[in-house]
Amino acid sequence: MADDMTGGVPVATVARVGVTLTVNGADYRLDLDSRVTLLDALRDRLGMTGTKKGCDQGACGACTVMVDGKRVLSCLTLAAQCEGKDVTTIEGLAADGVLHAMQEAFVRHDAFQCGYCTSGQIMSAVCLLAEGRAGSDDAIRQFMSGNLCRCGAYGNIVAAIREVRDAGGHDA
Amino acid sequence: MDFLRPLTWAEALEMKAERPDATPIQGGTDVMVEINLDKGRPTALLDLAAVAELAEWTRDNGTVRLGAGVSYTRLIAELAGDLPGLAQASRTVGSPQIRNRGTVAGNLGAASPAGDSHPPLLATGAEVEAESVRGSRMIAITDFYRGVKRNALEPDELIRAVRIPVATGPQYFSKIGTRNAMVIAVSSFAIAFDGRRVGTGIGSAAPTPRRAPEAEAFLESALDWSGPLDADVARRFGELVRDAAAPIDDVRGTRDYRLHSLAVMARRTLTWAWEDHLRCA
C-alpha cells in the first residue's frame, strides 16, 4: 500500500535502505531514503497520521510513540533504526474499536482542546503508567513534562492519568 | 546519506575505519536535530544502536565503565548510587522520551558546551575510552573537549565507554533553565568530593565545558575538613568558579547572568556537599 502514497523522490537522495517496520502488530516492508525519520515513515509512507509533527527537534512531544515498549520521539528516530523493533502508535492503542482506558479518560476529563498534542500525550501517559512513575501528581507532572500542550489542558491531563492509575491497577 | 548498521563492536570499528566521514548515531537525540533542520548533512550515519555490548555497564576497582549505549533512563535507575552527580544531571536532560534514547556518549560525541553530562564528568575526572581498529586509548575528560562542538576523537575512532570513578563523597549537579522542565542549560555546575579533593565542572559558560582549577585549589588549601563551612570560603569558591568561566550573551541568557548564576550554584552546591560531608563524618 505504502509506496502508492509517495510522490517523487527527493533530488538530494544519496542512499536508500530497505526496512521492515512492525507497526501496531503488522509488518511493513519499506524502501526508504536513509534520512527518513520514523515520524515521516509513519505519516507519509504508511498513512498513519495520528502521530503528529510539532517541532522537528524533540522539543514538543507530539510525535511520541512506543518502540519496544518504551516511549521515544519519532522525529528523532530514524525509520532505519527501527528494523526489527515493535512500534506502537496511537492508532494501535484501541483494541477492536474499543478505546484504551487512557483514551477514554482523556475524553472524559476533557484533557485536550485542539487535540494536536493528544496522541503524544496519550502515548506518553500509557508509558508513564507502565514505567511506574505515576505515584503522585508531582511525579505525573515530572514525567509528563516532555509533552507540551499549548491549549493548557494540563490539569485535566493529570486528572485523566490519575484516574486510569487508580482504576487500572497499573503503577503504585 | 549512507546508512551503516554494524551488529558488533568489531564491525562498527571496521566501518568507521572505512568511512571516517560517517557520523555515529546512538539514540539520535542530537544527530537527528541536525538532520531534520538540514544542518550538518552527514554523508553517512553509523548506527550503533544494534551493538549489544555498548548497552552494558560494569563496575570494577571503583570505576564504572559506562557503555556508550546506556541510556540516561537506565543510568538514573541503575547508577544513581554510584554516580550521583551524573544521575542528577541525567534527570535534567530533555524529557523522559529523550532520556530513553539519549546517552552520555552521545553527549560527548556532540560536545556541545550546553550538554548536561559534561560538568559531572569533569568534576569526577572521568575518562573517555576511545577505540579504533588501531587500538584503544583513554582520553582524560579535561583533554576531550577541543572547541565548540569539537572533541578529541580521531576520525576513525568511536567512543566505546566512559569510565567514571564511583563516588566516594558527596556530589551535586545544578542547572539553570528558564522553565521548570525540558530546557537547555543557561548555565550548569557540578561538584564532586573525592576524599579531600574537590572536583568541579562548568557547563554552558565557555566554548567548551571546563573545570575551575583555581577554585579547586583554593578549597584544598582553605577548607577545614573537621568543622563547619566558613561562609567566606563558600563565597570565595563561588567567585573563583565564576572567574573560570567565559560565557557569552545569547538567546538563552546573558553573559553577566551566567557568571552570577555560576557563583551562586557553586556556593550552594558546596554548601550542600559540605552538609553531607559533616553528616557522614
Added chain:
Amino acid sequence: MGASVLRPDGALKVSGEFAYSSDLWLDGMLWGATLRSPHPSAWIRSIDIGPALAMPGVYAVLTHEDVPGEKFYGLENKDQPVLAIDQVRYQGEPVALVAADHPETARRAADAIVVTYGEREAVTDPRVALERRMLVRHQPVRVGSTFSADVVVTGEYEVGMQDQAFLGPESGLAVPAEDGGVDLYIATQWLHVDQGQVAPCLGLPPEKVRLTLAGVGGAFGAREDLSMQIHASMLALRTGKPVKMVYGREESFFGHVHRHPAWMRYEHGATLDGRLVYVKAEILLDGGAYTSSSPAVVGNAASLGVGPYEVDNVHIDAYGTFTNNPPCGAMRGFGAVQACYAYESQMDRLAAACGLTPVEIRIRNAVSQGSRLATGQVVDTPAPLAEMLRDLDAMPLPESVSRDLRDLPGGVGQTTHGDGVRRGVGYGVGIKNICFSEGFDDYSTARVRVELLGGEPHVLVHTAAAEVGQGLVIIQAQIARTELGIDHVTVAPADTQVGSSGSSSASRQSYVTGGAVKTACEAVRERIEKDGRPLEVILQDGPIEETREYRHRRTFPMDPVTGQGDSHTQLALCVHRAVVDVDVELGLVKVVELAAVQDVGKILNPLALEGQIHGGTAQGLGLALMEEIQVRDGKVLNPSFTDYLIPTILDMPPMQLKILENPDPNAPYGLRGAGEPPTLSSTPAIAAAVRNATGLPLSRVPIRPQDIALA
C-alpha cells in the same frame, strides 16, 4: 445546557483519526514551499527562478508576477503583497513559491532561487517609527481636565513579543476544480474572511474559491491572517494538481503574526484614600511591517487602557507603528493584554503609595453596573468586580514552601534546596471586550435542518464557524438539543457553503454563532409549532430547514479625537491571584498556585469553560515568565521550541476557580465570552507576586532571571 457534555470530536482526537490540515493527502498531490526574505528591509534587484525550475521534480516556481489577480491582501487594509514586489519589509516575507513532487525537492528548489537584494535601512525601533509618524493608528482618549492629585505614581512598562505557538503548524491543501476555481482545505479561524482575501488575488469570483475547515491544531489569533492560503491556491491553479503546504516549526514563527510588543508610560493620580482622580497613558504597540489587525488592537488598548476602574479624567494616546519588525496582529487578549499588565502594575504602585492592600485599592475603584468607562460607554450589565475580588481574597492560600525539587524554582535542575526562596502573592484584574467592536458588522449565520433519519428526527447544524479547540462544536449541538428537544444532533463540517460565522476570536463564537444557532432553531421550532402536527408526521413531508443571521448589539466607532463612543457590545471580567516561590538570588520562579474568579454570565458547559480558563491562564503565565520572540535589528533570534519556551505541565500549577453567573440580558442565554479574559489577568497577577517576593519594580514581561538576579 449547563452540563459537561463531552466533545463530539473527542473520540477521533484521542484515537489519532481526527484529520488536521497537515494530515490531508491526495494521490498525485504536489508539495509547496516558500522562499522567504532573509532581510528585514531590502530592495529586490532580481529574482532568477531558472535554477529552481531546472530541477527534476519541480512543477512550478512563482513570483509576484504570477499572482493572477490583486497583488495585495490584508484583514483591515490590503497592504500586504501576496509575494514581495521589488522590496521586502520584514525578515521572512514570502518572495517566491515552488511546487514539486516531494517536500524536500520543493524546499531545495526554493533555496536554489537566486534573489539579489539591496539591503537598506531597517526601522526596527518603534520609538523612531513614532517620531517619524509611521503610524498604523493613533487613538487618543480624552476625558475631563483634572490632572493633578495628592498621590501620583508613574511607571514605564514593556511587554515582549509573544507568539501564539499553536502546536499544529500552518498547513493546507488546495485542489484545482473543474470550473477553474479551487477547493481549499485549511486550518483557519475565519473561512469567509479568508475567502474574501483569497478570491480577488486569484482573480476569481468568491463562489469559485470554496473553503472547508480542516482540523485546526490550535489558533489563539495566529490563524486570523492568511498564511499559505493564496500561495497553495496559486500553485494548484498553475500546475492543475492538488498542492499541499505544511510549515515546519521554524517557518511557522515567520508564517504568522505575533502579539504586539508594547512600550507604555502611565501616570495615575489618586486621593489620599486611594480613589483614582486621573490616568494618563502613552501606549506604543509595534505592528511591524504590515497592517494586519493592528488598528483594532490599538483601539482595544486605548478603550480598555485604564482597566475596569472608575476614573473621571483620562488622557490616553495609543499608537500602532509600522516598522521592519515581524508583523503583529491578533493574539488571545488582543491589545487588552499589554495595557492590562501596565495598569495593574500601576494599581499595585498606587496601593503601596496609599498604604492599601492590592485588593483594597482595586475594590475602591472597581467598576460596577452603571459605571462609565473611559470611552464614555456605560457598563449596562452586571460587572461585580468588587465582589469577585472579595471572593478571590477569601480563597485559601496554598501551603508553605515545599522541599521537593519539583516544587521549587528551578525544578529538577536543582538550583536550590530552599536557599534564597521567598514566597510572593499578587493580584491581577482584566477587562476584555467580547465580540468585534467599533462599529464592525459582526454577525454569524446558522443553517438548521431537521429531518427523519431511520424514522427518528435528526438535527443538522451547519455553520462556517471554526472549531479551533475551544469546544464550539459541543456548544452548537447543546444549543440545538436544548432549543429543539431532539437528541440526535450533528454539527456539519464548517465550510463556505453557508454564510459567514465571523471569526473564532474575540471570545465571540458562543455568543454570536451560539446566537445564530439558537435563532435558527427558534425559526424551525416556530414552523413546527405553527404546523401543529406531531414532528414525526411533519417531517414525513420533508425536512424543515431554516437559516438565520444573528447580530449582537450595534457598536460605534471611537471618536478619533476624544476616543468617546459605545465601542463595545459586551465586557467581561476576570481576576487572578498568583502565589509564587522565587529564588531571589537566581531569579527563577515557580508558580505555586493560580486562583481565578470569572463572571461568564451563564455556564453552557462547565468542563469546556474551565478548559478555556486554564488555557488562557497558562498563556498569561507564559507571557509573565518565559515567552518572548527575541528580535534584534529586525531579525528573529529564537524561532524554535528549544528557545521560544512555552509552559510545560511542571510550570502550570493547579488552579482554584470560582465562576459567577450574572447574566447579560443582551446575550443569548445571558452568556459572556470566556476565552480571553483569563489571559489578561494572569500575567499581571504573576508579575505582582514576583514583585511581592523580591521587592523589585520589575517593569517588563516576560520577567527574565537576570531581571531579578542582577537587579
